[in-house]
Amino acid sequence: MPFVPVLSARAMRFDLITLFPEMFAAVRDQGVSGRAHARGIWSLVTWNPRDFTTDVHRTVDDRPYGGGPGMVMLAEPLSQAVEAARAARLQAGADTPEAPAPVVLLSPAGRTHDQAGARRWADGTGAILICGRYEGIDQRFIDRCVDEEVSLGDFVLSGGELGAMVLMDSVVRLLPGVLHDAESAVQDSFNPALDGLLDSPHYTRPEVWRGDPVPEPLLSGHHARIAAWRREQSLALTAARRPELIERARAAGRLDGSDERVLEQAGRDSK
Numbered sequence: 001m002p003f004v005p006v007l008s009a010r011a012m013r014f015d016l017i018t019l020f021p022e023m024f025a026a027v028r029d030q031g032v033s034g035r036a037h038a039r040g041i042w043s044l045v046t047w048n049p050r051d052f053t054t055d056v057h058r059t060v061d062d063r064p065y066g067g068g069p070g071m072v073m074l075a076e077p078l079s080q081a082v083e084a085a086r087a088a089r090l091q092a093g094a095d096t097p098e099a100p101a102p103v104v105l106l107s108p109a110g111r112t113h114d115q116a117g118a119r120r121w122a123d124g125t126g127a128i129l130i131c132g133r134y135e136g137i138d139q140r141f142i143d144r145c146v147d148e149e150v151s152l153g154d155f156v157l158s159g160g161e162l163g164a165m166v167l168m169d170s171v172v173r174l175l176p177g178v179l180h181d182a183e184s185a186v187q188d189s190f191n192p193a194l195d196g197l198l199d200s201p202h203y204t205r206p207e208v209w210r211g212d213p214v215p216e217p218l219l220s221g222h223h224a225r226i227a228a229w230r231r232e233q234s235l236a237l238t239a240a241r242r243p244e245l246i247e248r249a250r251a252a253g254r255l256d257g258s259d260e261r262v263l264e265q266a267g268r269d270s271k
């Protein structure tokens with residue numbers, strides 16, 4: 001009997017620990033991620049720490065020891081919510097005891113998310129995502145339950161929910177079947193590990209809009225000319241706005257002689 005590998009096409013599942021579960025309708029029900037969710041390519045389950053409290057006020061936060069502004073999220077409701085999510089994942093076959101999905105805290109102190117991170121996540125089976133609110137979370141929960149922390153960048157949000165939605169959107173787009181092949185090719189162009197240049201400008205009908213025409217090369221029907229024009233535009237725009245991406249592409253050997261001539265010309269033009 002030949003060995004037939006069992007391709008466990010285990011769908012991507014995210015479990016969100018959040019005080020605002022209704023926020024997640026944005027990625028669960030709308031657009032590319034919404035369609036993929038409806039098709040069962042991925043799933044999303046929310047768990048509200050308030051449902052894991054025992055007092056009449058359903059308390060999820062308290063004042064910080066040592067004083068200071070704001071409130072801190074209690075460890076116990078968060079921990080019970082994570083345990084419930086973990087059990088549900090095992091029950092659903094999303095996790096195995098040997099390979100539990102990571103518990104990920106969205107946090108300003110985390111490693112900054114990027115396309116490489118999205119690709120790594122897309123190879124996995126999801127995560128339990130913790131969305132903080134208030135000033136932060138009791139450190140003892142983080143030390144005991146959190147495997148990694150992820151930030152969106154150096155700006156201050158009001159909570160982790162938007163970070164979680166951005167992370168999930170960047171991952172779901174990469175899953176097989178979510179984007180049409182052509183789009184997924186475009187998807188790669190955003191990946192600094194592959195092409196990493198900014199997109200060339202886009203145009204659609206009408207050919208002239210309020211007196212502004214579409215650039216002539218795009219109307220030529222000459223595919224080589226169109227590709228050359230788009231490459232020139234990407235190089236010039238990237239050199240102007242994100243020169244570090246040019247360096248990265250050059251270091252990775254993704255720029256050819258023609259590209260370098262375009263960049264020299266763009267450099268002369270900008271002086």
Ligand SMILES: CCN(CC)Cc1ccc(CNC(=O)c2csc3nc[nH]c(=O)c23)cc1
Binds near residue numbers: 132135154156157161
């Ligand atoms: C006063 C110092 N602040 C830390 C920078 C306190 C603080 C602000 C905002 C938050 C809520 N932010 C997030 O949960 C968050 C989660 S991911 C992320 N990425 C970038 N910026 C962010 O604020 C976040 C938590 C603590």
